Amino acid sequence: MNGDRVIGGYALRRLLGRGGMGEVHLAATPTGGLAAVKIINPALARDPAFRRRFEREVAAARRVARFCTAPVLDAGIDGDVAYLVTEYVRGPDLAEAVRDQGPLSGGNLEALAVGIATALSAIHGAGVIHRDLKPSNVLLSPLGPRVIDFGIAQLVDNDSLASQAILGTPAFMAPEQVRGEPLTPATDVFAWGGVIAFAGTGRLPFGGGAPGEVLYRIMQDGPRLDGLDEGIREVVSRALAKDAHLRPTAQGLLSELVGGIRLTTATEVVERTWTGAVTADAGLSAAWAPAARPHDSRAPDPGAPGGRRRWPWVAGAAAATALAVAAALAVPGLRQQTWPYEAGFGDAWAIGTSEGGTARQAGTGYELTVNPGWRLWKSAPRQEPETGVIVSAKATLAEGAGEYGVWCHGSASSGDRYEFVVSGSGKVTIVKRRTGTQGKILYGPANVKGAAVNRIVAECGRSGDKVTLRMWLNEGLVAEAADTDAPYGPAEAGVHAASGATGSARVRFDSFALRPVAQ
Template sequence: MHPDPHQIGPYQIVRKLGEGGMGVVYLAQDRDFRPVAVKVLRSGPAADDRFRKRFHREAEAARQVARFCTAPVLDVGMDGGIAYIVTEYVDGPDLASVIETRGPMRGSSLEALAAGVATALAAIHQAGVVHRDLKPSNILLSAVGPRVIDFGIARITESDATRSAVISGTPAYMAPEQANGLPDTPATDVFAWGGVMAYAGAGRPPFGTGPIPQVLYRVVHDAPRLDGLDKRLRPLVAQALDKDPSRRPTAQQLLDRLLGRESATPAIATRVVSGAWTPPPTSPAVPDAAAGNRRVATMAAATGIAVAALLAAGVLIWQPWQPPSNTRPQAGPTTTVTVTATTPTSPEPDRTATTPTSPEPDGTTRARTDTPAPSSSAPDVKVLADADTFTTNASGASVPVSVRIASLTRRGGEVTLQWSITNDSAEDRLDLLVLMKGTSEMDLAGIGLIPAGSSGEPIHPIERSGACVCSQWSSLAEVSPGKTHKFHAIFEVPANVQKADIDLMLLGKFPGIPISGG
């Protein structure tokens, strides 16, 4: 067994997320510090020209899938003797682990799951791709809705010698034609959708479990067992599980019927699913000392709309000062701000460390990037701006925080902003949810740079592959007492701009920050 690598291609490995028959999955960071999932495939040596050609052909097809309710493929590559695929990192448990620990889903949560997975299949099929191995462990439950992963991977890992002789897929969710060795089609994915919904709503696969030959026999010959499944969803699931692929609805027809409208687009469906989605608890309902803290974070994730309303009303208030201009801050309606300034003397060391927190249902741990706050005996560190203020966390506690603008550096046409928040409390945790300002995305897409002296629209962080090139976090992310959380964002800024006002949303504006570098 080879040790886990430190780097794969240009991606820095953080930790292993899991492994299965097709390969090993790692949490990693790309060049812009964005978290990504890197899957290293087990089969197909890079020296095999036929594998290389098939790998690139199939992986490039997967890259064309729109990101609606999927974890999009961001990159593919070869590193020495291994092939790897990079996808967006989805922070959340898989459906299988949630059903195993929490039991079947009901009501609106099940309906949102059904619509979300159907949306993903519609996007996958529109790109001319067939998933081939849709199953509960390939559906991740994020804070904003279900996300389907590993589409097209099964075909990539098949060898040329065995492609026609070996069936691909997971027996409990395979269609009869797959079990008989016939080609995969979009209808096989629809059959798998039916099997997954039966499992999610009743807590068991529709054709049972047991030795593979017995399961496959029931898939081909027996009627599915759907008792216990929500009656409103049961007819559509039964139709999806029809033995005859021609009688199954398409993924688009599933979507239309679930949303009650004609020609529902994946974009519209994704918004509907996100609005109706309630994230599942991330651990079993066992009362213990740690559960109390986790319940607070879970409550914040489950009541995002209410938090957004509080933000709009000014209940969660940040009042920064503006150090470069010697202008005192405007006091907020309910918050008193104490401002202290520091004299920069030495560069700030990089003390970033990944600290595991509460366990996930699958036994892995959620990573939280915290750094120790500087001790009182440590020398001052060089910063462009800093402020001391207070905020209110999800539990209602007033938390003292320090904000630091660490750097604003140009490289070519791009400018990188780095800053941090330190939780100065001795006991209260700081919820990163307060930075969202009513948006559904947990990243820094809303912050902006305004060229000094300009009255125009702010420049927001750039996007690559449809995602913000900036810090991202889960709905449960937090900064522990005495810890620091670092942030970054990359902007396209004209070469003639030498200073910029930084708009950190609820943290306010920091004017006249110089841009260094060339």
């Protein structure tokens, strides 16, 4: 017992477990509740580089939506001790449950698959990659499966390849993780496939043995999926594709798991396994998002920048998990004002040709081809949340010279917007713009280290009469600004591209997401 030890105001009660990053303790909160406190290995916590990374990762983790996760409640550094506080989840982890009671099947397995995919959708929507999804990081709470330990997952960092493989667990590592390549959310989807295969069969999909042997089989062999129910086996097989580009996204997993069936069916999957008698559609509502509107303008400054058993710990639970899962699903034909919003670019994004250029779907992506001297800006089919917004996109300047990025707090009627700009020459700017005007530069131009494919994340948060604006490029904070001169408020957000004065430009967007600023 170590009840007299207090870290960051949390009184430690008992040790819950140890891992490579440190220890996890059950603790009493300052208000008398319970929480799980992870104390980081002191050798790591004393490293200034780790402290900087820790602060960045925690900030991202705290923005993860709470669906099917154990949310990060607090974090800090107390002397030489770095700590992370998450919600305490009662219940065994998936590895313990399968060991003690055997594999899952039918509705139990379906509910688990939907719940973990929902958690990954929330985690990826916050710009975080878990990197170490495994059965011991899935807790089976009375309200359904909860994914943990994403709070210390590193954000994508192309300069930290050596650490990426270390953070993985061999049996659930994706081929690109084994090779030490930059990781993407597809890495977690591969781990999801391994976890569901394990849960449904009681076996590791690529067998056991020495880590080197397991990693070799991951690279060379197909997974062993016999014993899985046929329907879910097909989804798991796609998630375990060797080529990351062939795997569905986390949101795609949800769509495959519930397909084009009624939304209530998805909640019933959870109800019959994780909850008691609950009305499937209780409390559910749908709000239709406004249709996207195309925008383009002449650029005045183009150079500017039913299972085998009902497990005893889940009997009689409330409807919260069913509602959470339903809220996170993007079922075809039904659009809800739920967060995060992740674009598939087929859902009412504007396409067509205008004087300024062309917008079109390109496979799973979205392309803007901009005529010389013009600027195109396109709205997502979703209004911004009132609390402020995080906008993220992955973009490539595929042809020509110009600039591109995301924008927020925009208005189709006035052309007002804040643009977060990356130029082909390697500069970033934040611009307050109105259609047909030069635009007011709030930050930059500043030189940055870009890449062939750039991930752009922008934050537009409002406090009183001030809008705060921050921009990340490939997970590094590159620009900060504030606007107090009649600042714009929440409205629309989207993507933009501009060409040079004499040549056209083509920009491809491979992802786009919106989520509220954490309060």
